[in-house]
Amino acid sequence: xxxxxxxxxxxxxxxxxxxxxxxxxxxxxxxxxxxxxxxxxxxxxxxxxxxxxxxxxxxxxxxxxxxxxxxxxxxxxxxxxxxxxxxxxxxxxxxxxxxxxxxxxxxxxxxxxxxxxxxxxxxxxxxxxxxxxxxxxxxxxxxxxxxxxxxxxxxxxxxxxxxxxxxxxxxxxxxxxxxxxxxxxxxxxxxxxxxxxxxxxxxxxxxxxxxxxxxxxxxxxxxxxxxxxxxxxxxxxxxxxxxxxxxxxxxxxxxxxxxxxxxxxxxxxxxxxxxxxxxxxxxxxxxxxxxxxxxxxxxxxxxxxxxxxxxxxxxxxxxxxxxxxxxxxxxxxxxxxxxxxxxxxxxxxxxxxxxxxxxxxxxxxxxxxxxxxxxxxxxxxxxxxxxxxxxxxxxxxxxxxxxxxxxxxxxxxxxxxxxxxxxxxxxxxxxxxxxxxx
Numbered sequence: 332x333x334x335x336x337x338x339x340x341x342x343x344x345x346x347x348x349x350x351x352x353x354x355x356x357x358x359x360x361x362x363x364x365x366x367x368x369x370x371x372x373x374x375x376x377x378x379x380x381x382x383x384x385x386x387x388x389x390x391x392x393x394x395x396x397x398x399x400x401x402x403x404x405x406x407x408x409x410x411x412x413x414x415x416x417x418x419x420x421x422x423x424x425x426x427x428x429x430x431x432x433x434x435x436x437x438x439x440x441x442x443x444x445x446x447x448x449x450x451x452x453x454x455x456x457x458x459x460x461x462x463x464x465x466x467x468x469x470x471x472x473x474x475x476x477x478x479x480x481x482x483x484x485x486x487x488x489x490x491x492x493x494x495x496x497x498x499x500x501x502x503x504x505x506x507x508x509x510x511x512x513x514x515x516x517x518x519x520x521x522x523x524x525x526x527x528x529x530x531x532x533x534x535x536x537x538x539x540x541x542x543x544x545x546x547x548x549x550x551x552x553x554x555x556x557x558x559x560x561x562x563x564x565x566x567x568x569x570x571x572x573x574x575x576x577x578x579x580x581x582x583x584x585x586x587x588x589x590x591x592x593x594x595x596x597x598x599x600x601x602x603x604x605x606x607x608x609x610x611x612x613x614x615x616x617x618x619x620x621x622x623x624x625x626x627x628x629x630x631x632x633x634x635x636x637x638x639x640x641x642x643x644x645x646x647x648x649x650x651x652x653x654x655x656x657x658x659x660x661x662x663x664x665x666x667x668x669x670x671x672x673x674x675x676x677x678x679x680x681x682x683x684x685x686x687x688x689x690x691x692x693x694x695x696x697x698x699x700x701x702x703x704x705x706x707x708x709x710x711x712x713x714x715x716x717x718x719x720x721x722x723x724x725x726x727x728x729x730x731x732x733x734x735x736x737x738x739x740x741x742x743x744x745x746x747x748x749x750x751x752x753x754x755x756x757x758x759x760x761x762x763x764x765x766x767x768x769x
Contacts, residue, residue: 344360388416435462436462444679445468446472497527498583500584501533514640587602589601594634611629614632628659708756
């Protein structure tokens with residue numbers, strides 16, 4: 332909405348669990364479906380059909396959200412629905428059994444486009460489900476990430492009270508299959524050699540796990556920590572955390588660990604969030620990690636293998652300057668930022684609706700930070716390596732002239748005093764390089 336306002340306004344159809352939960356949703360939620368009530372699906376599809384405002388439906392699909400075996404209640408919903416449909420497949424399972432394969436194939440027959448988050452997702456749809464790239468058309472749009480600046484760990488470590496600590500981090504909903512126990516088992520030797528190491532496990536237990544098993548998994552991790560005498564080196568932050576908190580913890584981390592046990596995991600939001608904040612990562616070789624964790628961005632370790640994790644941690648911790656890995660991760664993920672993902676979705680919607688280009692109606696706020704970062708006491712430096720000024724590139728008259736114009740226009744509009752300092756710097760530079768004849 333922010334990217335395309337007022338061309339596109341989105342509203343939400345919310346899925347409710349088991350028909351027992353009632354939520355006081357905000358105004359953006361137009362409809363609700365109880366996942367186990369098939370009549371809800373049919374009635375809501377008819378309501379959508381009657382709405383003149385709704386032009387297209389985008390389904391965010393994950394197995395387990397929708398009712399029936401493998402979410403098969405979605406099929407009758409799609410049968411009744413007459414609007415164009417784009418479905419985003421957050422997960423895809425290779426080697427499906429016949430029932431799972433049939434459900435995904437039936438969904439594919441009733442949508443106009445399928446979006447997957449990695450190129451491997453396209454291969455899985457073709458190879459294991461027999462879905463080609465004709466009807467529906469398949470698009471690759473990556474998992475979105477926040478757009479954050481590339482910074483060192485020190486500022487956030489100070490903000491979180493973690494100065495003088497080497498931070499290893501994992502975040503997300505806690506539950507079996509995440510592989511946290513294998514990381515904990517890898518830590519005793521690490522802690523002996525790096526007494527300042529601290530492994531943070533950030534996030535509360537998944538509500539569905541807590542409903543079925545309580546805190547059994549967290550308690551088992553806690554028992555393992557005590558058994559291995561790692562109380563000073565492993566800490567839980569048992570809370571559902573906001574986006575700003577997530578970013579803060581990732582920025583404070585020295586190495587991010589993503590160690591799920593499932594080799595067929597096609598998408599990991601936590602992994603791309605960490606790389607998007609410019610952090611070196613250690614991951615098990617599940618499908619998504621194999622696609623994006625290259626040697627210059629992080630390291631892959633063996634599944635359920637504490638020894639492999641330990642050796643890799645030693646390797647990365649000994650590498651005093653991990654900045655190259657961090658920069659490479661940050662640079663690689665720029666196409667995944669939410670504004671870029673929004674643009675990609677806009678292009679797909681435009682193609683499906685056969686409408687004219689969706690134009691950006693609202694420009695972002697002017698941000699002068701990079702201009703100021705590039706400017707020293709002499710003038711504006713010509714080039715930068717991502718966010719870092721490259722002083723070896725020198726200064727040019729045309730860059731300083733343009734910077735002068737921008738600063739003058741900004742001061743005229745906003746009357747910010749700091750712009751006068753920039754204006755003076757650029758004027759002094761132009762005066763300095765001017766020939767005697769003017």
